[in-house]
Amino acid sequence: MTCPSCGTAVRDGARFCEACGAALAEVPVSGVDVDAVDAAATAPAGAVTTPRFDDAPISAPTRKPLSALPDPPAPGRRPCAECGGEVGPDRYCLACGTKAPSERDHFREQPASWVAGVCDKAIRKSRNEDAMALLAGPEPGSRAVLVVMDGVSNSIDSDVASLAGARAAREVLRMPLPAGMGTAESRSAAVQKVFTDAAAAANTAIIAVTDPDSPNPASATFTTVVLEGSRAYWANIGDSRSYWIPDAGDAVQLTTDDSVAQAQIATGVAREVAEAGPQAHAITKWLGRDSEDPTPTVGALDLTGSGWLLACSDGLWNYASTPDAIAAQVRAAAADPAADPMAVALALVAFANDAGGHDNITAALARVDLGHNDQTPTPAPAGTPGGEPTDG
Amino acid sequence: MAEFTAAVYQNEFLPDGGTDVNAIVTISCAGAGTAGQAGSGAAGEIIIVDTSGSMGPSTMAAAKEAAQAALAEIVDGTWFAVIAGADRAMLAYPQVSSGPGMVQMDAGTRAAASEAIGRFVGSGGTAISTWLDLAGQLFSSVSQVTQRHVLLLTDGENRERPGRLDEAINRATGYYQADCRGAGTDWQVAEIRRIAQALLGTVDIIPSPALMKEQFQEIMRKAMSRGVADASLRVWTPQGAEILFVRQVSPTVEDLTIRRTAVNPLTGDYPTGAWSDESRDYHVGIRVPAKAVGQEQLAARVQLALGDDVVTQALVKATWSNNSELTTRIDQQVAHYTGQTELAQVIQDGLAAKAAGDEATATTKLGRAVQLAAETGNDEATSKLRKVVEVDNEETGTVRLKRAVDKADEMALDTASTKTTRIRKES
Numbered sequence: 001m002t003c004p005s006c007g008t009a010v011r012d013g014a015r016f017c018e019a020c021g022a023a024l025a026e027v028p029v030s031g032v033d034v035d036a037v038d039a040a041a042t043a044p045a046g047a048v049t050t051p052r053f054d055d056a057p058i059s060a061p062t063r064k065p066l067s068a069l070p071d072p073p074a075p076g077r078r079p080c081a082e083c084g085g086e087v088g089p090d091r092y093c094l095a096c097g098t099k100a101p102s103e104r105d106h107f108r109e110q111p112a113s114w115v116a117g118v119c120d121k122a123i124r125k126s127r128n129e130d131a132m133a134l135l136a137g138p139e140p141g142s143r144a145v146l147v148v149m150d151g152v153s154n155s156i157d158s159d160v161a162s163l164a165g166a167r168a169a170r171e172v173l174r175m176p177l178p179a180g181m182g183t184a185e186s187r188s189a190a191v192q193k194v195f196t197d198a199a200a201a202a203n204t205a206i207i208a209v210t211d212p213d214s215p216n217p218a219s220a221t222f223t224t225v226v227l228e229g230s231r232a233y234w235a236n237i238g239d240s241r242s243y244w245i246p247d248a249g250d251a252v253q254l255t256t257d258d259s260v261a262q263a264q265i266a267t268g269v270a271r272e273v274a275e276a277g278p279q280a281h282a283i284t285k286w287l288g289r290d291s292e293d294p295t296p297t298v299g300a301l302d303l304t305g306s307g308w309l310l311a312c313s314d315g316l317w318n319y320a321s322t323p324d325a326i327a328a329q330v331r332a333a334a335a336d337p338a339a340d341p342m343a344v345a346l347a348l349v350a351f352a353n354d355a356g357g358h359d360n361i362t363a364a365l366a367r368v369d370l371g372h373n374d375q376t377p378t379p380a381p382a383g384t385p386g387g388e389p390t391d392g
Numbered sequence: 393m394a395e396f397t398a399a400v401y402q403n404e405f406l407p408d409g410g411t412d413v414n415a416i417v418t419i420s421c422a423g424a425g426t427a428g429q430a431g432s433g434a435a436g437e438i439i440i441v442d443t444s445g446s447m448g449p450s451t452m453a454a455a456k457e458a459a460q461a462a463l464a465e466i467v468d469g470t471w472f473a474v475i476a477g478a479d480r481a482m483l484a485y486p487q488v489s490s491g492p493g494m495v496q497m498d499a500g501t502r503a504a505a506s507e508a509i510g511r512f513v514g515s516g517g518t519a520i521s522t523w524l525d526l527a528g529q530l531f532s533s534v535s536q537v538t539q540r541h542v543l544l545l546t547d548g549e550n551r552e553r554p555g556r557l558d559e560a561i562n563r564a565t566g567y568y569q570a571d572c573r574g575a576g577t578d579w580q581v582a583e584i585r586r587i588a589q590a591l592l593g594t595v596d597i598i599p600s601p602a603l604m605k606e607q608f609q610e611i612m613r614k615a616m617s618r619g620v621a622d623a624s625l626r627v628w629t630p631q632g633a634e635i636l637f638v639r640q641v642s643p644t645v646e647d648l649t650i651r652r653t654a655v656n657p658l659t660g661d662y663p664t665g666a667w668s669d670e671s672r673d674y675h676v677g678i679r680v681p682a683k684a685v686g687q688e689q690l691a692a693r694v695q696l697a698l699g700d701d702v703v704t705q706a707l708v709k710a711t712w713s714n715n716s717e718l719t720t721r722i723d724q725q726v727a728h729y730t731g732q733t734e735l736a737q738v739i740q741d742g743l744a745a746k747a748a749g750d751e752a753t754a755t756t757k758l759g760r761a762v763q764l765a766a767e768t769g770n771d772e773a774t775s776k777l778r779k780v781v782e783v784d785n786e787e788t789g790t791v792r793l794k795r796a797v798d799k800a801d802e803m804a805l806d807t808a809s810t811k812t813t814r815i816r817k818e819s
């Protein structure tokens with residue numbers, strides 16, 4: 001058997017996980033974990049058991065649970081992108097002299113074998129204002145957190161702010177989402193609260209690094225996807241996006257942009273027209289000192305098949321906006337379902353750079369293998385934060 | 393412990409298709425200490441005094457006094473020897489015929505060496521190759537001496553079969569350093585400069601015997617202040633790049649390009665000799681394959697290496713841009729030293745043309761020199777040039793050769809031609 005919190009193999013009959021310390025015995029089978037039970041019930045026979053998050057607190061965590069996810073491993077020095085040579089401590093290739101991007105201009109995170117992300121400056125930009133912060137349990141499909149933020153380019157120091165924000169949000173999401181008091185409404189409210197706290201933490205971090213006298217304070221978008229077993233939760237502010245891309249069936253854009261283009265689409269303007277408009281990239285909600293509403297839109301979806309969760313910035317989706325278009329890119333990069341998620345993320349970044357690379361590119365992915373392939377995702381049970389986005 | 397720092401001055405922006413990168417790298421040393429005291433080996437000093445028959449009584453008297461004054465500057469404990477040079481070289485002190493040919497300085501050896509110098513008598517010819525070879529043999533007779541410096545004084549032209557001196561210079565190159573001085577006006581600047589340049593030292597004229605003592609003291613004091621025995625300028629360039637030149641440009645112009653020894657296929661070392669608390673400027677010219685506009689790449693790592701240890705590094709970069717405001721700017725330091733390097737060349741060419749009787753070329757070259765010296769603010773060169781030419785217009789470089797020129801002034805201009813001035817550094 002494996003630990004439901006961190007995925008480590010544990011001895012049968014063990015009461016606590018040796019790796020993370022989560023309690024294993026006397027798992028409550030009813031009551032507080034209604035949603036997970038519901039989700040498991042909707043899965044056909046043969047599906048992997050939905051991991052249960054027994055260390056999940058009732059409300060927003062007030063202590064550090066033993067099941068808190070560890071930070072991704074520190075990145076090593078990568079070989080030269082141009083010639084594959086060794087890069088010197090001065091960040092130039094020792095063979096061809098090509099400048100290696102700074103860790104801020106291009107960074108990668110792979111917290112577990114099944115979760116990876118790439119955050120890249122893009123060829124046409126001079127600075128990387130995108131940011132990303134990932135977490136994952138070692139067991140594939142156990143628990144993953146993808147946070148993507150896009151610093152607004154006409155604000156000052158938004159590169160510093162977005163990274164500080166993403167890491168602050170990740171800190172809030174390090175612990176399993178709360179189970180609530182046992183009812184779906186209670187759980188929904190508790191989850192909403194955690195995502196609101198995560199956005200607030202990001203907002204506080206942004207303001208903390210903003211010069212109080214800045215005439216143009218740093219601001220950023222915020223999107224996050226949290227996978228817990230077969231359920232994906234998301235939260236969003238601005239126009240970064242999260243997608244569910246099943247191996248079979250239609251891809252879904254989980255988040256809804258807070259943008260002028262989206263507002264136009266909502267009034268009936270065609271997506272292609274709206275997204276090509278002069279104000280297409282103007283966002284209507286953001287984080288930062290001048291944010292009017294730092295509360296994210298939150299949702300959840302029960303996954304019934306295998307596929308990819310993707311969180312990305314507009315530097316990627318600009319070149320593949322519809323769920324079908326982005327799914328085509330992901331599927332092309334991950335023709336083999338066992339593809340390394342890092343390779344898939346790199347392929348997506350390369351695609352966006354090849355398509356123009358006009359904006360910073362972030363692609364963060366979690367591979368979900370549920371052991372069967374349903375054609376359609378199942379909306380989460382009514383009354384939970386899922387299905388339709390609910391405005392916070 | 394000596395500390396080295398490096399700074400680079402360049403315009404890294406190249407136009408689309410541009411390939412040539414120029415940079416001035418300033419390397420500074422602080423805390424060098426005293427020669428032979430750094431623990432990396434002992435220091436050795438050899439004083440070579442020309443005792444050929446051409447040395448007149450007043451020159452010989454001044455040379456003896458100067459050599460004795462130089463002895464006084466040598467720090468106790470330093471290994472030393474004195475050579476009397478004529479048509480063969482004689483070990484004047486210590487008077488041994490086998491075993492170590494140098495002794496350590498103390499009050500007793502200093503007095504004994506002084507006495508030996510006092511017995512110098514001028515006779516015979518001038519065979520400088522024998523002097524250099526004896527110095528090399530003496531250094532090699534004391535294995536603990538790793539920092540080797542020679543002070544050489546001559547007053548006449550070398551009288552040896554052509555090529556012999558060059559062979560001796562080759563044997564000494566990389567083994568010891570030598571500062572050379574010419575007394576009077578009967579010696580050949582080009583000949584002695586060849587020795588000094590190869591042996592990483594200085595060359596100058598001592599026009600009157602009265603100035604000799606002071607010069608010797610200064611040379612020896614400086615030698616004693618070089619606490620860093622040996623260092624190399626190490627230059628890395630990327631695959632596919634070509635080194636156009638590597639020059640020291642301050643305090644003097646020395647072309648190091650052909651003195652490269654390969655460290656690995658992309659890296660070469662250029663000799664710099666010993667260091668005191670000082671700073672030196674190097675001009676590197678690198679040709680790199682052009683990259684796309686917006687790309688940045690490293691054109692060179694310029695480092696100072698003590699043995700295998702790199703103690704400081706400066707990065708020379710290339711960034712391709714289509715902003716002509718950026719790409720057409722010439723770095724002030726690069727411009728300054730490009731001018732100073734040309735100045736050294738036109739002075740030497742001008743004087744050579746004048747000596748060969750080609751007055752037209754001499755006038756053009758020295759006129760250009762006057763112009764460059766003014767432009768680059770090299771006042772020493774300007775004042776020395778004005779003793780050789782009449783300046784009609786400094787700005788346009790219009791000059792006339794003076795009819796009566798003191799030979800010493802001409803030689804002083806020649807020896808000083810490689811001395812450069814600095815401009816105030818911008819940060």
